Amino acid sequence: MFFVALAYYRKLWILGFIVGLLWCAFQAQSAIQNKLAADTPAKTTQVQGLIASIPQTGHHHISFEFCPEDSSLPKKIKLSWYYPPEDIPQAGEHWQFTVKLKPPYGMMNPGGFDYEKWLFSKGIGATGYIKKAEDNQRLATSSQWQINAWRSELEQHIRSLIPQAEQLPLILGLAIGQRDDINQTQWQVLRDTGTSHLMAISGLHIGLASALGFLLTSAFWRYCPLTSVRIPAHRIGALGGLYTAIFYACLAGLSIPTQRALIMVSLAMLAVFFKRAFYPSHVLSLACMIVLFLDPFAVLNAGFWLSFGAVAIILMSCTQRFPGIKLAWLKIHFLMAVALIPLLIIFFNDVSVVSPIGNLMAVPLVSVLIVPLIILAMMLLPLSMKLSSLLLAAADYLLNCLWSILSWLSHLSFASWQTPVYPWPILVMLALSLLFMLLPRGFPGKYLAILLLMPLLFYKTDRPASGDVFVSVLDVGQGLASVIETTHHTLIFDTGPKYSQSFNTGEAVVVPFLRYRDIDDVDMVIISHGDNDHIGGLSGILKHINVTQIMTSQPLEHKVTTFCTAGQHWQWDQVEFKILHPFQNQSGSDNERSCVLQIKGKNLSVLLPGDIEKQGEQILVSSYGKSLKSDVLLVPHHGSKTSSSRHFIESISPKYAVFSVGFRNRYGFPVTDVADRYRNIPSTILRTDLNGAILFGRGDSPIFWRQQQEQLWTSKATE
Incomplete structure (x- = not known):
């Protein structure tokens, strides 16, 4: 009755708001139920189902989305297959696998990528890997109605036609939205020049496809005079444009920007066919409502906000302006670059300064020449492979010319502006300031909005007071990385592991944390020893951050280092730093010769022992005794049974014992007996797999990033 009353009294906006909330709540509950529970025990199971995406190939492994037929499992899971057979799965095929599944889980760090959020937005309820088994087999080939199968087949055709093309990854991105082959260096060039949006098939590309379909269909219809008398060519052209837009959007994978563009183009084409006037703002609003109805998450x-925000900026700056704007296309580039700054800061903490120049050259070239060539090549594939090859080769040549310009721009020292994580009041003021600047000339007080930018210019991240120290133990999975800050100095102790050629925690975790803290220069990096889980991220850090000194227990190739030796000490901002281990000419394994660092500030004392084992612990106890006592101990060797002897623990008597371990790691760290020894001190047990990044020194109690940043999609970690 309540909803009937709202409808009767024409309070439709209230009715729509309430219905929207109920729909979102229903979708949220469904998404939560679709997830594998965090406390689900790891077990091997056999599954049958559909390959729901184009497999992504890596170094000795592939990964893909999989829709199992078993209703007791999540509707979609993400699987990896290490060392797969030559006959790998293809999109749209039905397969049977023996898999080991785990709940959707990711590292949680300040400034870092929220992997669990990404999985949630994709509807993926579990991750896992395929185990070697004789019954891993293809059950059925792909159906002819599988869109992903079409996309995969097109990908194979394009690869075979231009196998040596330098810009093949970009061509695949523009053709079918397949961006897996674009490497980190290429993405960095696109980000630095503000041209990443060209790889997201959206309004520009869908509009071009629709226009091409409109023109070709209209031209063909005009050669049929008997039919064109009854139905005008432009109406049939609208249907051709609609069909081409739908076809291209499906090939692109129907991402959020693609959905928005397809809906807007479809409404425009239907309006032309039915001879109805339409307002761009109404079309944009309707597209937004349809996208959110289909997927509230x-x-x-970020693509949702950037896509709709960009179109809204164009409409706001270019419509209902009299007289018309001179050089409107040039002004649009500038306004887009400026007005999207708040969104770029929120999502990426990175703003391209050269974006207007990059887009000024890239957008016309891509829109007028490159994308039409690629679309024509795909349309002509069934008719002439040779002609398609020539068109794709021409697109590759033009992309090479464009890439040389973008690469030069990206290497300029001022190409991008790395920003810290601003508090929300400053971001609100920035957004309001830019909104006022977009208003028509003559709007009262328009240019006073520049005053709202003042807090942005004077904002500084909080730093420790003189004598105090901040210690951040980052969540890097099975490994160790920590950042120590004083008033004017920064030290990194270990850098976490390198998981693959394209992913290391130095670049994925440590560098984003430093950006979050507005740190561009690091005074010292200490590598406790040479195991991958401690040194793997070093190259990623050096790639992005200026490091003054590297200290380690063993030589590193192609890097100038200082060896850590017991007795070294220094003071930064009244905070004492001491190297306690290894002693000169000390023998033993790499673990036993780990660098051990002790930090003593007014607010906090910390001991970082690397991976020393019981022999090294005995040396420390006999050499330093009770002076080892510290508030925080990064438990040696991640809680292995080879370390954490009773005398060592009693000498330190830590208030907090921190285990830097990976979620459900294969070693079973921390060992139960070791954890019990710390509880008997008593020490408070903290774990990066359960707590995420752990931040000390910011108050009386440590900050647990996983718990502080808990959201709807965050898994509740349990032991």
């Missing part, structure tokens, strides 16, 4: 995707 689209708001978690």
